[in-house]
Amino acid sequence: MDVRALVFDVFGTVVDWRSGVARDARALLGGRTGAAVDPVAFADAWRSRYLPSMDRVRRGEQPWTNLDGLHRASLDDLLVEFGVPDVPEPVRAELVLAWHRLDPWPDAVDGLTRLKRDHVIGTLSNGNVALLVDMAKRAGLPWDVILSAELVGHYKPDPEVYDATARLLGLAPEQVMLVAAHVDDLAAARARGLRTAYVYRPDEHGPAVAPPPADPLADISVASFAELATHLRP
Amino acid sequence: MDVRALVFDVFGTVVDWRSGVARDARALLGGRTGAAVDPVAFADAWRSRYLPSMDRVRRGEQPWTNLDGLHRASLDDLLVEFGVPDVPEPVRAELVLAWHRLDPWPDAVDGLTRLKRDHVIGTLSNGNVALLVDMAKRAGLPWDVILSAELVGHYKPDPEVYDATARLLGLAPEQVMLVAAHVDDLAAARARGLRTAYVYRPDEHGPAVAPPPADPLADISVASFAELATHLRP
Structure with missing residues (x-):
């Protein structure tokens, strides 16, 4: 990869x-x-x-x-x-x-900071640009670039969003990896040629809803951004 | 302001x-x-x-x-x-x-770092997103957001670029200030309701071309981003 x-x-x-x-x-x-x-x-x-x-x-x-x-x-x-x-x-x-004004998961800022050393890191969110900028400044999320459905005029999982991501970054789709805790988002990204990493976030919906511990269709499944950084270390 | x-x-x-x-x-x-x-x-x-x-x-x-x-x-x-x-x-x-792979002017990184404490700071460039991201990572430009003509499908000084900037940031035009070394860019931004700051960059075109030391139509004229940070300190 x-x-x-x-x-x-x-x-x-x-x-x-x-x-x-x-x-x-x-x-x-x-x-x-x-x-x-x-x-x-x-x-x-x-x-x-x-x-x-x-x-x-x-x-x-x-x-x-x-x-x-x-x-x-x-x-x-x-x-x-x-x-x-x-x-x-x-x-x-x-x-x-x-x-x-949402708080990051405990591993997020440190993990992103590690990942940023060797990769471009960005959002790819259905949140609007102002929301993502406000959130990043408050939480210290060290994004290189804010990419949003709002910039494309299409919400995920529309294919236009994933296609625009590679195009705007000047990369081939397989040089871009979507990181998400949701298998449907990852599946839509894969269908457009992106690499995918599943992150297990057991607390997203509270104790009553258990997400899968891994996504067998993803390139990588991890339980934290730190683990992802270790996997992707050049 | x-x-x-x-x-x-x-x-x-x-x-x-x-x-x-x-x-x-x-x-x-x-x-x-x-x-x-x-x-x-x-x-x-x-x-x-x-x-x-x-x-x-x-x-x-x-x-x-x-x-x-x-x-x-x-x-x-x-x-x-x-x-x-x-x-x-x-x-x-x-x-x-x-x-x-262009180098920033000597005051740029420190000045942007100061301005970032109390403001959202972003590009508003005719450069494409990948160019701006590559440049920022290489030079350590601490942008909160990469805004580009490419995201709007219009080049400056088309009004669409300035209008999209305020809209994407969720702000009124007068809450956004364009900082530029070029009076025509500032004039176009002002015509769309943005605030403007002129930066004197005497070396842009080499010794044979002297830019004006100030723009009397701008809200502020400065000779460095540090000076701008001092002016805008809350």
Whole structure:
């Protein structure tokens, strides 16, 4: 393998969206609603609207809307569903920004710093550019480049996103490796010729949902970015 | 002013294209052509084809071609003009990569590092993404985000480039400042509502061409990124 660039899925792969969104939901909705809103259930419910909202864009039923916009629309629905339809506008805007303030998994910053020595490292996320930039600055994620569905006008797993990644990096698809905790994302990348690395993130969805420990179809399966760095050491 | 993001023109503003291209032309063409090719004249002649080549794309006379592609086409013409039409393909490819290997002006890395503490810092260049990523890794330019004409499909000074910058950063135009050594780039950014900072780079074109010491229409004129950091300190 001659992997020159590593691009990373972000939500669940690099950062822990569930704890981060629950933390901000607790802070921003807790005082208002007392025990009414379970912040972790709220985070899970919000995330469950993620794929359907992108699929509406992918099928052309909705014009291009970036992830902040999709998060905002699903939040408005969710607040009704959770019985708190009176949350004011500034609180809604702050809640959408919870997705900009997610903490990385404990191994992420050190692992990325090691990987960066010998590779171009970048995001390849459905998150919008501003979200990814805010997140990286807050968390110290040392990206060389921010690549986003927003730059292509297509959400993963549309093939356009993976094709654009190799083209923008000036590389052949097989010189680019997608790193993700999700086998469907990896399968879509492989179908466009990218290399793939599966990362086992057992806590992404909480204790009730167990992801597979490895992806037999990926080039590599690892349990941390440090392990990936060791594997890829030139 | 509430400037949240600083975006930088790159060629001439952050890096010294003239010395860098001359260095690689000397190394790659020197042995072949003896005294026939003056490497500095070669760098100037190559750069002189930059605006006309982009203008053909901007006027729609040529489909979108990234800067590596434009550099390659103008190089092929230039080698004929300089009397060395027999330069082989691998040397041509290496020469195009000279634009990926330019050195920053002496104040650039330290100044950007200071500016990054309180601002998002990014490129806003007609260079393609791969070029900007290669350059940043080699030179240690600590960008938060790589923004490029290539992502928009329009070259500066087309208004689409400046409009896309604020949109992708999730900011109002007046929260974004373009930093450039070229008054025409700054004027085009101002026309789209961006803030502007002029940087005096007296050596960009060598001793025969003197740029203005300041741009009275810009919000700030400085002689280094360090001076800009001091001006913008919160």
